[in-house]
Amino acid sequence: MTDFKLNCVVVDDEPMALQLVESYVTKTPFLQLQKSCSNAIEAMNYVSEHPVDVLFLDIQMPDLTGIELSKMIPKKTKVIFTTAFDQYALEGFKVDALDYLLKPFDYSEFLVAANKAKDWFNLVKKSEENRNIVQGQEVTTKExxxxxxxxxxxxxxxxxxxxxxxxxxxxxxxxxxxxxxxxxxxxxxxxxxxxxxxxxxxxxxxxxxxxxxxxxxxxxxxxxxxxxxxxxxxxxxxxxxxxxxxxx
CATH class of the missing domain: 2.40.50.1020 (LytTr DNA-binding domain)
Structure with a gap:
């Protein structure tokens, strides 16, 4: 279990799908819902101004698709795609998505994907802590x-x-x-x-x-x-x- 919460944004143009993922995020202890967006452009504007750890992102949306949005966000923001069309799976992984949830999915499937995000950020955090320790040793032990x-x-x-x-x-x-x-x-x-x-x-x-x-x-x-x-x-x-x- 992480000792911090991952900031999340949910993006889907279908209201019922959006509400479902919102409820899943809310009931997961290590996730923090920051915002829900009904289209990719709204999400793009939000992510450009706020730090976001995980984006639960629908793929097939008007004006700007989830795949297109995923190529525009900061690298530190990780994407979990949610879509009803399995033909997007390969393309999703090409843009370095953490996971791919095929609709309809239940909470147990959602939790598997969320745990991948948790493990990813724990690994990043541990790597940063180790780097800081090494740097500190270089400074303090050079006597x-x-x-x-x-x-x-x-x-x-x-x-x-x-x-x-x-x-x-x-x-x-x-x-x-x-x-x-x-x-x-x-x-x-x-x-x-x-x-x-x-x-x-x-x-x-x-x-x-x-x-x-x-x-x-x-x-x-x-x-x-x-x-x-x-x-x-x-x-x-x-x-x-x-x-x-x-x-x-």
Missing amino acids: FLFVKSEYKQLKIKLDDVLYFEGLKDYIKIWLKNEPKPILTLMSLKSLENELPESDFMRVHRSFIVSLKNIDVIERSQIIINQQRITVSEQYKSKFFEFINNNSL
Whole structure:
């Protein structure tokens, strides 16, 4: 069972068929009837302005058919066709319909189709939650890097990094409370791809700075631990956008 309700719209030009599907939606706990429409044009106007999860859609209607409407709605809105003509089944599935209900159908048949919608949206929701968890882990667990230096793998805590300085094929890693940098064979470009964007920013061809460890910004210069680093023209826009977003 979903822990949310699916917003539904019912579309049918036959009043009795429309009322029947309305009653089925109303008695199904995980469905929420948003609107009933007696033609596809009315439904098209509504769906274009409101978020709709499931469209229970008749196919054979005047002016605009259900098949034609299904090609015009947002992809996130899923369609369950309801029709008295089984020759439309193949065409219905070609437009990625979730299911196809052949009139007359009873509540048990309707519920099978509705459950397909429920399973679909539960799967989408679970996928989004998993993606958010993974993204959160990427942000929160990126607390250190291992770098090669003097034939050893050194663990560098990112919180301790003041800035990275590029020197041809090498990088100097300047750390808090350390008078000498760590030297490692790596390019700034490859390092940039490994760093969390929320904490580090490239401000010069030769420098990536720790945003949280900036002491002073003076015109186009950053001061970190008494070291002045110029923000080059190429990186000014992004850097000062960050500053403006974090200024009082």
